[in-house]
Amino acid sequence: xxxxxxxxxxxxxxxxxxxxxxxxxEDPMIVTFGEDVGVEGGVFRATEGLQKKxxxxxxxxxxxxxxxxxxxxxxMAMNGLRPIVEMQFCGFVYPAMNQIISHAARIHNRSRxxxxxxxxxxxxxxxxxxxxxxxxxxxxxxxxxxxxxxxxIPSTPYDAKGLLIxxxxxxxxxxxxxxxxxxxxxxxxxxxxxxxxxxxxAKILNEGTDVTVIAYGAMxxxxxxxxxxxxxxxxxxxxxxxxTIYPLDKQTIVESVKKTGxxxxxxxxxxxxxxxxxxxxxxxxxxxxxxxxxxxRVTGFDTIVPLPxxxxxxxxxxxxxxxxxxxxxxx
Amino acid sequence: MFKEYSPLDDKLFxxxxxxxxxxxxxxxxxxxxxxxxxxFKDMLFARQADLMAVSYQRQGRMFTYPPNxxxxxxxxxxxxxxxxxxWLVPAFxxxxxxxxxxxxxxxxFLYFMGYxxxxxxxxxxxxxxxxxxIASQLIHAAGIGxxxxxxKEDSVVYAITGDGGTxxxxxxxxxxxxxVWNAPVVFIVQNNQFAISVPFKKQTRSINIAVKGIAYxxxxxxxxxxxxxxxxxxxxxxxxxAREGKGPVLIEALTYRRGAHTTSDDPTKYRTKEEEEQWSIxxxxxxxxxxxxxxxxxxASQEExxxxxxxxxxxxQFEEAENYPAYPLDDVFKYMYADITDDxxxxxxxxEKFLKWKEGLK
Ligand SMILES: Cc1ncc(C[n+]2csc(CCOP(=O)(O)OP(=O)(O)O)c2C)c(N)n1
Ligand SMILES: [Mg+2]
Numbered sequence: 001x002x003x004x005x006x007x008x009x010x011x012x013x014x015x016x017x018x019x020x021x022x023x024x025x026e027d028p029m030i031v032t033f034g035e036d037v038g039v040e041g042g043v044f045r046a047t048e049g050l051q052k053k054x055x056x057x058x059x060x061x062x063x064x065x066x067x068x069x070x071x072x073x074x075x076m077a078m079n080g081l082r083p084i085v086e087m088q089f090c091g092f093v094y095p096a097m098n099q100i101i102s103h104a105a106r107i108h109n110r111s112r113x114x115x116x117x118x119x120x121x122x123x124x125x126x127x128x129x130x131x132x133x134x135x136x137x138x139x140x141x142x143x144x145x146x147x148x149x150x151x152x153i154p155s156t157p158y159d160a161k162g163l164l165i166x167x168x169x170x171x172x173x174x175x176x177x178x179x180x181x182x183x184x185x186x187x188x189x190x191x192x193x194x195x196x197x198x199x200x201x202a203k204i205l206n207e208g209t210d211v212t213v214i215a216y217g218a219m220x221x222x223x224x225x226x227x228x229x230x231x232x233x234x235x236x237x238x239x240x241x242x243x244t245i246y247p248l249d250k251q252t253i254v255e256s257v258k259k260t261g262x263x264x265x266x267x268x269x270x271x272x273x274x275x276x277x278x279x280x281x282x283x284x285x286x287x288x289x290x291x292x293x294x295x296x297r298v299t300g301f302d303t304i305v306p307l308p309x310x311x312x313x314x315x316x317x318x319x320x321x322x323x324x325x326x327x328x329x330x331x
Numbered sequence: 332m333f334k335e336y337s338p339l340d341d342k343l344f345x346x347x348x349x350x351x352x353x354x355x356x357x358x359x360x361x362x363x364x365x366x367x368x369x370x371f372k373d374m375l376f377a378r379q380a381d382l383m384a385v386s387y388q389r390q391g392r393m394f395t396y397p398p399n400x401x402x403x404x405x406x407x408x409x410x411x412x413x414x415x416x417x418w419l420v421p422a423f424x425x426x427x428x429x430x431x432x433x434x435x436x437x438x439x440f441l442y443f444m445g446y447x448x449x450x451x452x453x454x455x456x457x458x459x460x461x462x463x464x465i466a467s468q469l470i471h472a473a474g475i476g477x478x479x480x481x482x483k484e485d486s487v488v489y490a491i492t493g494d495g496g497t498x499x500x501x502x503x504x505x506x507x508x509x510x511v512w513n514a515p516v517v518f519i520v521q522n523n524q525f526a527i528s529v530p531f532k533k534q535t536r537s538i539n540i541a542v543k544g545i546a547y548x549x550x551x552x553x554x555x556x557x558x559x560x561x562x563x564x565x566x567x568x569x570x571x572x573a574r575e576g577k578g579p580v581l582i583e584a585l586t587y588r589r590g591a592h593t594t595s596d597d598p599t600k601y602r603t604k605e606e607e608e609q610w611s612i613x614x615x616x617x618x619x620x621x622x623x624x625x626x627x628x629x630x631a632s633q634e635e636x637x638x639x640x641x642x643x644x645x646x647x648q649f650e651e652a653e654n655y656p657a658y659p660l661d662d663v664f665k666y667m668y669a670d671i672t673d674d675x676x677x678x679x680x681x682x683e684k685f686l687k688w689k690e691g692l693k
Contacts, residue, residue, distance in 0.1 A: 013643060020437070029576050030612045035527065035529065035530060036528045037528070039528055039529075039600070039601050040527070040528035040600050040601055041600075042529065043596075060535055061528070061529045063495075063498035063525050063529070063533070063534050063535065064465060064495035064496065064498045064499060064529070064534065065498045065499050065500065066496075066499075067499075067500055068407070068500075089466070091463075092464060092465075094464070095464070095467075095499065095500070095501070130394045130395075130445065131394070132394075132423075132463055133463055134463050134464060166568065220619075246591075271678065272674065292597070299365050301663060301664070301675070301679075301682070302667075302672075302674060302675055302678060303663050303667050303675070303677045305666055306446030306658070306662070306663050307442075307445040307446060308394050308444075309444060309445035309446050309657075309658040310445070310446075310447075310658035310662060310663055311445070313658070313663050314663060318693065319685075319689050320685055322688075323685050323688055328416070
């Protein structure tokens, strides 16, 4: 932009609203809906003010039914619209799984490309907010495992806006998972204009030489604290924010591990069959001879996220990440 | 009754008006004076506990809580019919019904303080845990009903959801299964006019919710859910129907959520004070009190003393919950499976190693 870019301080939620706002203004085929999305502007206020601005035809409340929200979005997409739907929490997407797995992820293949599904299914995920059951889970690995979906997770306001704009502009079905624990915890200067961040590209947040730490979403902040702890002990960490769970940015991951020889993966979701398992397979396949230590996974347990009084047992702390880093270094 | 009050004509089954006057004596349920006094007291207690729960939450002593304020007569009616051997399959907004089934207030507080232990309700017979995924539990009710028939038990299932819940496929699948299987299930929809911010008229174009049962071939009725007598009578009829092997019943209980959706919700975003005031004249406790006072079954001047007693008791149970032991690490793992996996055992041991290491950091 000529004359420089105007910047505005935003939280992640505000950046999400801003991205949807910009796209609604630009493309009349975009609609957004879900439970409490219209009048209330979403239970986390991610669509606040948008119904007033764009009207009830484009920003609206649906009846309470996740399956119908996703399924009708598939139909809208097949008939030319570009829906953005909100699921209220990660734990309430399950009623929609049939529509997601059997249709949203497959219509393109089934129709041999005749129909596209340019839709975004966005929802908050992750723990640390003292919530009731079903409000704290992180199921990104499950979506990553479903052929036909792309899965995106931002970790900052800047990324949230740029990645969501890419997601909305994509002709594929995008699962857009929002780290609700840091919805309002991080404020950052974000360009007011439209920009996009490519899906499928990771970002090196901190260059280092001793060990590669890979994280995403709300875990980035925790990992950054662990990086500081490690630095004090003379360990140089390369921190990578995945940004996209599928497709994984293999190149960035492999190059980093080839350089450092060690990898620590951090995620809130369960350990078994998690994103860490996939990353381990990738470095085994492509950087086998460079590894100086086995991969360390710092992840959630293979359990239900406990209710608030037990959640501290489950939650990934900077100390736990640092413990993982040391484990890798001491091998 | 189900013929007389056909939901196709959008008839509302009422016994008492907003002034506590009996307007439908033919359908007045028989309740002894003593029982009625107990019912009123239980509703009063539930309301007081509910109001205090909200204030404990505001003080930061409890996490998110869904208020029941204004919906007490539905649980109050259930308390009149539920026997030990009957099943209660709740959602998350039925405080009075949980207590009537034998749950303790302390347990309820524990749950909303963040302990799974609080939804075990270990002294209550045949109650399922609090269910948060909307309407999903209704299908369990159909299955429990099937098992009742199979085992030839004398038992009825009372399954609860909200108006929003009737939009989910699970609601319809549950009604269909229960009817096809002739299962003894009474489905109760607490139509409190809102699903968070979404008003009932945006949830469905049906004239009412009860009518949805007709297509499944079941008996159904729309009841004034703020009228304890109407609720009690309708539930008794439904109970008899189910026990006689005539299949499930759908009861729409018309009510109003006078409080917020939960303590994290702000109703001023989506409804007006005028609307709230309009509904306040239908308040279930006020109506019942008017009836009882007129019948000389209740001396309103005794209420203050009683409430003071209740407050003490509620505080006592709350403090007991606050003094509950810390949540052990083992509790994260040990209930995951009947037969725990080696993986989980290892994860716990690994975590304990980390905790030891962390101690060393200090
Ligand atoms: C499957 C599912 N989707 C979304 C939610 C989030 N949520 C919690 S309560 C609620 C509204 C429920 O409305 P209603 O059924 O009328 O019950 P009420 O809360 O009014 O008692 C929603 C959408 C949920 N718990 N489960
Ligand atoms: Mg409701």
